[in-house]
Amino acid sequence: xxxxxxxxxxxxxxxxxxxxxxxxxxxxxxxxxxxxxxxxxxxxxxxxxxxxxxxxxxxxxxxxxxxxxxxxxxxxxxxxxxxxxxxxxxxxxxxxxxxxxxxxxxxxxxxxxxxxxxxxxxxxxxxxxxxxxxxxxxxxxxxxxxxxxxxxxxxxxxxxxxxxxxxxxxxxxxxxxxxxxxxxxxxxxxxxxxxxxxxxxxxxxxxxxxxxxxxxxxxxxxxxxxxxxxxxxxxxxxxxxxxxxxxxxxxxxxxxxxxxxxxxxxxxxxxxxxxxxxxxxxxxxxxxxxxxxxxxxxxxxxxxxxxxxxxxxxxxxxxxxxxxxxxxxxx
Amino acid sequence: xxxxxxxxxxxxxxxxxxxxxxxxxxxxxxxxxxxxxxxxxxxxxxxxxxxxxxxxxxxxxxxxxxxxxxxxxxxxxxxxxxxxxxxxxxxxxxxxxxxxxxxxxxxxxxxxxxxxxxxxxxxxxxxxxxxxxxxxxxxxxxxxxxxxxxxxxxxxxxxxxxxxxxxxxxxxxxxxxxxxxx
Numbered sequence: 236x237x238x239x240x241x242x243x244x245x246x247x248x249x250x251x252x253x254x255x256x257x258x259x260x261x262x263x264x265x266x267x268x269x270x271x272x273x274x275x276x277x278x279x280x281x282x283x284x285x286x287x288x289x290x291x292x293x294x295x296x297x298x299x300x301x302x303x304x305x306x307x308x309x310x311x312x313x314x315x316x317x318x319x320x321x322x323x324x325x326x327x328x329x330x331x332x333x334x335x336x337x338x339x340x341x342x343x344x345x346x347x348x349x350x351x352x353x354x355x356x357x358x359x360x361x362x363x364x365x366x367x368x369x370x371x372x373x374x375x376x377x378x379x380x381x382x383x384x385x386x387x388x389x390x391x392x393x394x395x396x397x398x399x400x401x402x403x404x405x406x407x408x409x410x411x412x413x414x415x416x417x418x419x420x421x422x423x424x425x426x427x428x429x430x431x432x433x434x435x436x437x438x439x440x441x442x443x444x445x446x447x448x449x450x451x452x453x454x455x456x457x458x459x460x461x462x463x464x465x466x467x468x469x470x471x472x473x474x475x476x477x478x479x480x481x482x483x484x485x486x487x488x489x490x491x492x493x494x495x496x497x498x499x500x501x502x503x504x505x506x507x508x509x510x511x512x513x514x515x516x517x518x519x520x521x522x523x524x525x526x527x528x529x530x531x532x533x534x535x536x537x538x539x540x541x542x543x544x545x546x547x548x549x550x551x552x553x554x555x556x557x558x559x560x561x562x563x564x565x566x
Numbered sequence: 567x568x569x570x571x572x573x574x575x576x577x578x579x580x581x582x583x584x585x586x587x588x589x590x591x592x593x594x595x596x597x598x599x600x601x602x603x604x605x606x607x608x609x610x611x612x613x614x615x616x617x618x619x620x621x622x623x624x625x626x627x628x629x630x631x632x633x634x635x636x637x638x639x640x641x642x643x644x645x646x647x648x649x650x651x652x653x654x655x656x657x658x659x660x661x662x663x664x665x666x667x668x669x670x671x672x673x674x675x676x677x678x679x680x681x682x683x684x685x686x687x688x689x690x691x692x693x694x695x696x697x698x699x700x701x702x703x704x705x706x707x708x709x710x711x712x713x714x715x716x717x718x719x720x721x722x723x724x725x726x727x728x729x730x731x732x733x734x735x736x737x738x739x740x741x742x743x744x745x746x747x748x
């Protein structure tokens with residue numbers, strides 16, 4: 236008991252550190268990537284390649300006065316950013332980085348991650364409502380309706396994977412994919428299951444994780460021209476910082492889940508030296524794709540966004556679920 | 567609830583049982599706090615926030631009772647979906663400026679306290695008088711057993727629940743359609 240309790244506490248500390256470090260340096264990567272794609276320098280003054288920019292930004296955010304506008308609902312206004320950050324950190328505790336590096340492996344790990352991810356919507360809604368700003372409310376309603384719409388195909392795709400691997404344990408899912416890249420769930424050559432739609436499933440999951448984290452081209456919740464900024468219009472200093480850190484932590488979680496479910500987790504593509512480095516390589520490749528997509532695609536409209544989910548992704552993922560069930564029964 | 571928690575011969579706070587009991591009490595406190603927030607706040611959105619806190623407490627109790635699957639489902643469905651739907655409904659339906667609603671109805675005021683007291687007293691007496699036998703563990707409570715039971719022994723209940731959902735969806739569709747014609 237005491238050992239497992241200590242494990243969990245240490246894991247929570249590491250998760251917080253990992254999430255914060257990732258949030259800080261992903262902002263840097265995002266700004267550098269955006270600058271490179273748009274042919275401008277980006278942050279390059281502080282330190283080599285501008286690497287000192289994130290800690291300086293952090294100091295700036297923390298040193299700023301925490302302004303609370305007069306009319307807001309104070310309690311909910313202060314709770315919302317914490318609620319945006321805390322579930323994201325909690326999810327890290329159960330994500331296996333390698334066969335040894337995991338905070339607390341649970342046999343329902345995948346459900347736990349989704350449960351905590353779904354709490355993020357509540358945070359956005361409370362932030363928008365408590366701000367007493369109609370633009371914030373509109374933005375949070377947009378963001379949450381989008382999150383709900385894309386949670387459904389994401390969960391259906393996850394159920395498909397659970398059916399194939401026969402477990403909800405994140406480690407078990409990875410272990411079912413060991414032994415070379417042709418065993419990964421993304422490829423349709425799995426022995427006993429020739430499902431040609433797995434690649435499509437991967438695409439659905441990837442699009443959903445883009446939309447779940449409110450990333451461009453699905454960043455309808457943030458629109459400077461229509462909504463001033465977004466649900467965080469009234470937030471300054473570290474309140475705003477927490478929302479940002481929550482967003483980037485969610486991106487890391489989305490990439491980790493995609494890696495675990497489809498890309499074999501910490502497994503090496505050629506069966507050599509499986510370990511945490513493969514996992515990190517895969518998630519950072521996915522995150523680089525996230526950044527690349529954000530700065531190359533124009534944003535959609537809210538109707539196009541919701542139609543994509545309800546009319547294309549959900550039927551497609553349901554069809555794949557049925558096909559997988561049938562194939563599992565036949566073979 | 568473990569009766570030894572309340573006696574002086576209970577386990578020490580820093581043993582495994584003591585910590586578990588402490589977590590149980592914290593979860594109960596969270597649940598009660600959420601319930602109070604949901605009932606007493608004047609703003610409806612705050613009530614929903616209270617409801618969320620209460621659901622988190624309930625999920626904690628389920629986790630304490632060694633069924634993490636139900637706990638996670640409580641979070642996923644009630645915190646993640648039901649509460650958000652409720653707050654959408656509030657935002658769409660009611661203007662958020664709530665008026666102070668005075669006492670009304672025959673059950674408000676002293677009579678209300680009397681009713682609440684009677685209900686509380688009755689439940690408390692029932693709870694204290696009943697002998698609570700400690701059930702042997704029925705099954706592992708894991709996802710597999712729940713799934714197998716739901717689709718074998720309790721398939722009728724399962725299907726009936728889905729029928730209720732179907733009726734609810736049809737009702738919502740009819741309401742939305744009739745609203746569109748006017």
